[in-house]
Amino acid sequence: MTDERQLLIVEDDEGFARTLKRSFERRGYSVLSADSLESVMAVLADNRPGFAVVDLKLGPQSGLACVQALHAHDPAMLIVVLTGFASIATAVEAIKLGATNYLAKPSNTDDIEAAFARSGGDPAAPLAPRPTSIKTLEWEHIHEVLKDSEFNISEAARRLGMHRRTLARKLAKRQVG
Incomplete structure (x- = not known):
C-alpha cells in the first residue's frame, strides 16, 4: 500500500509511541508502528510509508540501522530521528544514512511535522554566536x-x-x- 500520509513510528517506549500515534492520526496520518529493525522490515514488506519517526536508541539496538533500512527501501521517505542522547556524531551519522532531520527529545508532533517540512536544509542558517564550551x-x-x-x-x-x-x-x- 502506498500512501502519501502514511507514517511509520519506530519507538520501543510503548507509551510514547502510542501518544505519537494518536497525535498523528488526529492530523490525518495513517500510522504504523515498529519497535526494532526486524519489525521495521516486516512493516516494509507490505507498506510504503512516506514518513518515518525513528528513536535513536531502541533497547540494545541503534535506530541508525532502521534509518539505513528505511532509506534503502525508499530514498524519498522523510525520516526524522528522535533522541534523548543528542550529539553531533549521531546527528551526522543519521543524516549520512538518510535521515531528513534530527531532533532532541522532548519533541512533540508540531516539532516533528516542522522537521518534515525542513527537509531541504537552509544555507542561510545562522552560525553559532560563540565557540563550543x-x-x-x-x-x-x-x-x-x-x-x-x-x-x-x-x-x-x-x-x-x-x-x-x-x-x-x-x-x-x-x-x-
Missing part, C-alpha cells in the same frame, strides 16, 4: 564513545578511563527527555 565538547565525546560501544555504559566508561558510576552520574545530569 569544554562541557559541551566533553558531552559530545562521551556520546560518541557511547555510540561506538553500542550504548554499553560499562564499556564506554572503560574506553573513557572513568568509573562506570561516574559516567552514569554524568549522563543523568545532562539527560535530555
Whole structure:
C-alpha cells in the first residue's frame, strides 16, 4: 500500500509511541508502528510509508540501522530521528544514512511535522554566536564513545578511563527527555 500520509513510528517506549500515534492520526496520518529493525522490515514488506519517526536508541539496538533500512527501501521517505542522547556524531551519522532531520527529545508532533517540512536544509542558517564550551565538547565525546560501544555504559566508561558510576552520574545530569 502506498500512501502519501502514511507514517511509520519506530519507538520501543510503548507509551510514547502510542501518544505519537494518536497525535498523528488526529492530523490525518495513517500510522504504523515498529519497535526494532526486524519489525521495521516486516512493516516494509507490505507498506510504503512516506514518513518515518525513528528513536535513536531502541533497547540494545541503534535506530541508525532502521534509518539505513528505511532509506534503502525508499530514498524519498522523510525520516526524522528522535533522541534523548543528542550529539553531533549521531546527528551526522543519521543524516549520512538518510535521515531528513534530527531532533532532541522532548519533541512533540508540531516539532516533528516542522522537521518534515525542513527537509531541504537552509544555507542561510545562522552560525553559532560563540565557540563550543569544554562541557559541551566533553558531552559530545562521551556520546560518541557511547555510540561506538553500542550504548554499553560499562564499556564506554572503560574506553573513557572513568568509573562506570561516574559516567552514569554524568549522563543523568545532562539527560535530555
